Amino acid sequence: MNTSRPVEYFILDGVKDRYVLPICFMVYVFVLSGNSMIIYLVRTDPKLNTLMYFFLHNLFFSDIVYTSVTIPKILSVFLTDDKTISKTGCFLQMYFFLSTGTTGRALLTVMAFDRYVAICNPLWYTTIMTRQRCILLIFASWGFGAFLVLPITIWATQLPFCGPNIVRHMLCDHSSVLSLACIDTSRNSIFSLTLALIAILSTFLLILISYICIGKAMRKMSKAQQLKVAATCGSHLIVVCSSYISASFVYISYRVARFDPDVRIVIAVLYSVLTPLLNPIIYSLRNKELQDAMKRAFCRCTINLESCITLFCPDKLPNTHQPH
Numbered sequence: 001m002n003t004s005r006p007v008e009y010f011i012l013d014g015v016k017d018r019y020v021l022p023i024c025f026m027v028y029v030f031v032l033s034g035n036s037m038i039i040y041l042v043r044t045d046p047k048l049n050t051l052m053y054f055f056l057h058n059l060f061f062s063d064i065v066y067t068s069v070t071i072p073k074i075l076s077v078f079l080t081d082d083k084t085i086s087k088t089g090c091f092l093q094m095y096f097f098l099s100t101g102t103t104g105r106a107l108l109t110v111m112a113f114d115r116y117v118a119i120c121n122p123l124w125y126t127t128i129m130t131r132q133r134c135i136l137l138i139f140a141s142w143g144f145g146a147f148l149v150l151p152i153t154i155w156a157t158q159l160p161f162c163g164p165n166i167v168r169h170m171l172c173d174h175s176s177v178l179s180l181a182c183i184d185t186s187r188n189s190i191f192s193l194t195l196a197l198i199a200i201l202s203t204f205l206l207i208l209i210s211y212i213c214i215g216k217a218m219r220k221m222s223k224a225q226q227l228k229v230a231a232t233c234g235s236h237l238i239v240v241c242s243s244y245i246s247a248s249f250v251y252i253s254y255r256v257a258r259f260d261p262d263v264r265i266v267i268a269v270l271y272s273v274l275t276p277l278l279n280p281i282i283y284s285l286r287n288k289e290l291q292d293a294m295k296r297a298f299c300r301c302t303i304n305l306e307s308c309i310t311l312f313c314p315d316k317l318p319n320t321h322q323p324h
Helices: 020-044 050-068 071-080 087-120 122-128 131-148 148-155 174-178 186-218 223-255 261-286 288-312
Strands: 009-012 084-086
Touching: 009 087, 020 050, 020 071, 020 261, 020 288, 050 071, 050 087, 050 131, 050 148, 050 261, 071 186, 084 087, 087 122, 087 131, 087 148, 087 174, 087 186, 087 223, 131 148, 131 186, 148 186, 174 186, 186 223, 223 261, 261 288
Parallel strands: none
Antiparallel strands: 009 084
């Protein structure tokens, strides 16, 4: 390849083992079905028409977008053996991957604030958490993700890429793409690391402050109230821990020079799907309201199915009438 010629496309050259294909496919199916199921329940069940589930609905939607930005392309690479991605497509994937990941953490922060107000200031909850204010918090979360990563993505598009064009990753990872630029990108790396730390540390500190306040409020409660609060906040805390711990592993792997590149890629891909995969499982197993909503939805589906059979195939129904 002529190194003086501008790059028009990139080649995604990540893990080459074929076992990644069925794993990615199964994970993506579970992510889509699990998160879509929770969204459907929140939107259709009147008993889930609360602000907590309104925020949860947005979190699961961001998880679907987050995984849909990368996994379909990974599957396409394995199915068609076409590893190329256009320069524009690569930077779009980079932007939406970073922005939706940041939005997810902002939504977790908003959910922590919602729990703080509900537990520490229950009498003021309806006054503070109005519908309009909650919508503003949702827009702020999406805006935080959209605008925080915009500068580093735009700066990356301005870099000269004159070859090679092989991205040592399964997706258009910011660090991997920057390493292909024809000029020194140390300033880009420092700037992107600064914004990443702002996104991670600011949201983590706000969540931590919220739970410190909740912990102080719990000390004044009875044992029964403490158990109720723990049940309410348990799922959110588990999701927060899984998200930030996995993010820490990724950033550590990029800072350790001797880290095996293939292992680093696997960790990064697992990080991108781990939280969206676990979120519906965690909330479904630990939230009784969601479990009850699933039972009601199942009952509705069963009743609708029997109605359809009665309408179109009445002879298929079992005869329940006893002879006289």
